[in-house]
Amino acid sequence: MSEKTILSGLSQNEIEKITDELKMSKFRARQIHNWIYLKSVSSIDEMTDLALSAREELKKVADITNIKIHTKQTSSDGTIKYLLEFEDGERVETVLMRFDNRANLTACVSSQVGCAVNCSFCATGKRGFIRNLTYKEIVEQVLAIQRDTGLKVTNVVFMGQGEPLLNLENVLKAMEILNNDFQIGQRRLTVSTSGIIPSIYELADLDMQSTLAISLHASNHATRLKLMKIEDKYDMTELHKALKHYIAKTNRRITIEYLLIKDLNDTLESAKELVHYLSDIKCNINLIPYNPTEKNDYEKPSRNSVMRFKSLLEQSGKKVTVRLERGSDIDAACGQLKGRVEGD
Ligand code: SF4
Secondary structure, three states, rough: OOOOOOOOOOOOHHHHHHHHHHOOOOOHHHHHHHHHOOOOOOOOOOOOOHHHHHHHHHHHHHEOOOOOOEEEEOOOOEEEEEEEEOOHHHHHHHEEOOOOOOOEEEEEEEOOOOOOOOOOOOOHHHHOOEEEEOOOHHHHHHHHHOOOOOOOEEEEEEEEHHHOOOOOHHHHHHHHHHHOOOOOHHHHEEEEEEEOOOHHHHHHHHOOOOOOEEEOOOOOHHHHHHHHOHHHHHHHHHHHHHHHHHHHHHHHEEEEEEOOOOOOOOOOOHHHHHHOOOOOOOOEEEEEEOOOOOOOOOOOOHHHHHHHHHHHHOOOOOEEEEOOOHHHHOOOOOOOOOOOOOOH
């Protein structure tokens, strides 16, 4: 392991401690901070407004990063999937999504290596839980994208591998850095959870402007239990109470994620049940047509059933979107991230 301090993930105050020790001014700390977060340099040599001698001193005690891009795949729609490797050899996937008609660049970051929740449709869950990511490893994913593309990420969604609310402390610290140091507005940060109820109550007390997304994926207990074992511990009835509490406390509209699977939860009856369940929940609904992976027998819904489901929900007055399938040719779509490359 490197003895040097890794600059990525440090606040300006933390960088100041290093520059103080090197007898540099506080202004140098600000310059270094900008090079890391706003200009996303890959090496200290690129910090060209620092004197050569200052760069040499800094290089003796610090490095920009210690993570590596193991693999990078670019989809025909512009989505880029990275397999990133940390110092201990563990790997996670991070995805950059671009939308042609918008300036938004959205990073989908992982919060854990593997995941303990083990949803039956999810490739990550099959690995089981390996470890939490540190807050630095979370923000490093955004920096890796910025360094590689030279572009500034504008939105971050915690929808990659892992259950963010089972690693809440690191996720909250990462969100603070994304907000303060990357200057990404809180409203451009989304945390997606399978429904870890105690953490939802905790988040409600934090008075944040970020968006909470709930992976609901079913309209009744039995179907949700089949898809998500977490339903056994935190069921839809208790989840409903937690969501009402969260909305009352924060006055924020939540997002409901609903994976549509052929003949399982895309029926007329499911739509009606869902309308009833969400009738007093201030939310937008995001429908995600299932992308089949090789390891289960769930099927993709037909386009007609997706449209019928959408229209039934819309009749209840909710805003409903169908998530564009992005990066499915490189397995970067929802539920397809695995944190490994074929042959590993
Ligand atoms: S869908 Fe999310 S919560 Fe469920 S197993 Fe996969 S990574 Fe974990």
